[in-house]
Amino acid sequence: MTCDQAAQAVAEGKELTCEELDQANKDARKNELDNDNTPEGFALTTAVGTNKNGVSGFMKGVSSGDAPKKEFKNGYAPAVKAKTRPDCSGAGGYDAQRKNDSETKVLDPFMRSAGSGGSVTMKVYHRSVAGGVTTEDEMPCISCRKSICGAEKCGITVTLCNKNNEKVKAADMCDDGKPKGTGSTSDPLWTNAGFA
Incomplete structure (x- = not known):
């Protein structure tokens, strides 16, 4: 399935x-990113959001604003201009350096516009390079x-697609708007849920 x-x-x-979001994520990486402007390490998220009124939309975000080819830039979530998290998420x-990650x-913007309620299902692809x-x-x-747990605190039901394209409820990974676990990239809770 392509992004279109x-x-x-x-x-x-x-x-x-999750399989279809994964296919769209692969399509975006293959056909919509400019290889010359995409850093070695980046993240790309494909998602479906449904606001509290039941209106749904397909969404894409990439950590590097320069990565999408010119003809696709408008289809990606813009940079986050706010310095603080939405109030409903617990603020702070x-x-x-991380507020413009794809997730x-x-x-x-979904938290700020949807307010309390709605849902988001998302597939995240993350590539990092360390020591070659x-x-x-x-x-x-x-x-x-x-951000994921903050959205949950805003009353938005977030579902994450793991590496096996199995759905993982963000509510199981969060506690009162804060992520459970150690916070490391090798966190056992998140690793055992199939994200690495």
């Missing part, structure tokens, strides 16, 4: 599976976990 097909399916009222400041780019070793996984960083 995913957007069309959602517009027609279809609920996308964003980490200035936060998708969730922040490239790692690909679905593991949200700790800052993004805070």
Whole structure:
């Protein structure tokens, strides 16, 4: 399923599976990103959001604003301009270096516009490079976990698709708007849930 097909399916009222969000994520990485402007390490999220009024939309976010090709830029969530998290999420400041990660780019405007209620199902792809070793996984960083759990605190039901395209309820990974676990990229709670 391409991103265009995913957007069309959602517009027609279809609920996308994790497999379909994964296919759209792969399509975005293959066809919509400019290889010359995409850093070695980045994250890309494909998602379906339904606001409290039942209106659904297909969403995409990428951690590097320069990564999408010119003709696709408008289809990606914009940079987060706010310095603080939405009030409903428990507020607090964003980490200035992480507030434009793909998950936060998708969730922040949704929290601010949807208020309390709605749902988001998201597939995250994360690629990091350290010591010449490239790692690909679905593991949200700790800052993004805070955004995910903040959305839950806003009354938005967040479902994450793990590496096996199984649905994981964010509510099981959060406690009162804060992520459970150690916060590390090898956190056993998140690793055992299939994100790495």
